Amino acid sequence: xxPNPRRVALLRxxxxxxxxxxxxxxxRAVVEQLGYRDVRTLLNSGNVVFTLPAKAQGDPAARIExxxxxxxxxxxxxxxxxxxxxxxxxxxxxLAHVATNPSRxxxxxxxxxxxxxxxxxxxxxSWAPEAIALGMRVVYLWCPEGILESRGAAxxxxxxxxxxxxxxxxxxxxxxxxxxxxx
Numbered sequence: 222x223x224p225n226p227r228r229v230a231l232l233r234x235x236x237x238x239x240x241x242x243x244x245x246x247x248x249r250a251v252v253e254q255l256g257y258r259d260v261r262t263l264l265n266s267g268n269v270v271f272t273l274p275a276k277a278q279g280d281p282a283a284r285i286e287x288x289x290x291x292x293x294x295x296x297x298x299x300x301x302x303x304x305x306x307x308x309x310x311x312x313x314x315x316l317a318h319v320a321t322n323p324s325r326x327x328x329x330x331x332x333x334x335x336x337x338x339x340x341x342x343x344x345x346x347s348w349a350p351e352a353i354a355l356g357m358r359v360v361y362l363w364c365p366e367g368i369l370e371s372r373g374a375a376x377x378x379x380x381x382x383x384x385x386x387x388x389x390x391x392x393x394x395x396x397x398x399x400x401x402x403x404x
Contacts (some may be wrong), residue, residue: 225304226275227400228257230285231330232267233298233386241295243267251288257281263395267297268388270399282332298383300332304400306358311397314390315354316361326390327362329377334358339380348373360385 230252235241245262248269252260257271273281282301289295302310310328320326331337340360343353351373352363364371377385388396 225400226273227259227304228271228273228281229302229304229307229396229400230267230269230271230281231300231302231386231388232269232285232289233300233383235267235295235297236265241297243289243293243295247293251292252285254292255281255284255288261399263399264392266388266392268392268396270396298332298386300330300386302330302358307393307397307400310356310359311394313356314361315356316352316363319352320363320390322365323390323394325364325368327364327368327374327387328390328393329360329362329381329385329387331358331360331381332384332386336381336384340377343373343376343380353377362387 235243245265248267249260249262252269252271256274256277258274259272261270262268263270282299285299286297289297316326334357337355340355344355350365351371353373354361360377362371362373362377364373368374
């Protein structure tokens with residue numbers, strides 16, 4: 222079976238507060254103008270699912286970043302996951318048994334897989350009542366008392382800065398569903 226050509230682009234810091242405001246129709250248009258097909262956005266927070274053409278050239282993340290800057294005047298770090306990487310993050314969630322609220326289970330997606338080593342020390346610490354676990358391309362964070370007060374979220378941000386972007390579990394599962402179905 223050939224690999225799934227669907228991809229997920231996660232834009233960091235889009236439509237959070239008053240900064241980096243982007244209409245999803247504009248975002249879809251930017252991605253379509255790059256030659257990507259079947260472009261869909263999810264929510265209003267910079268989640269784009271698209272099909273990578275067989276003969277596509279260049280790094281999709283870098284191309285989307287450059288197009289955003291050029292066409293919309295927006296700078297945003299873009300992380301692109303393959304459908305298989307997203308499926309792996311969903312299937313291998315080690316915190317699924319403790320997370321009772323999908324909006325408080327965060328999946329931080331690493332910009333560079335090599336940054337995973339920067340997070341290993343965090344997994345050796347006690348975060349109770351929170352929990353942190355590493356996946357191959359992601360770090361999972363359970364924040365039962367809320368995200369804004371999360372010590373774990375602050376530690377992940379200190380370790381990686383803008384080399385990571387987070388989505389809650391509900392968003393990740395919706396993105397996964399969109400990569401599994403395409404025209």
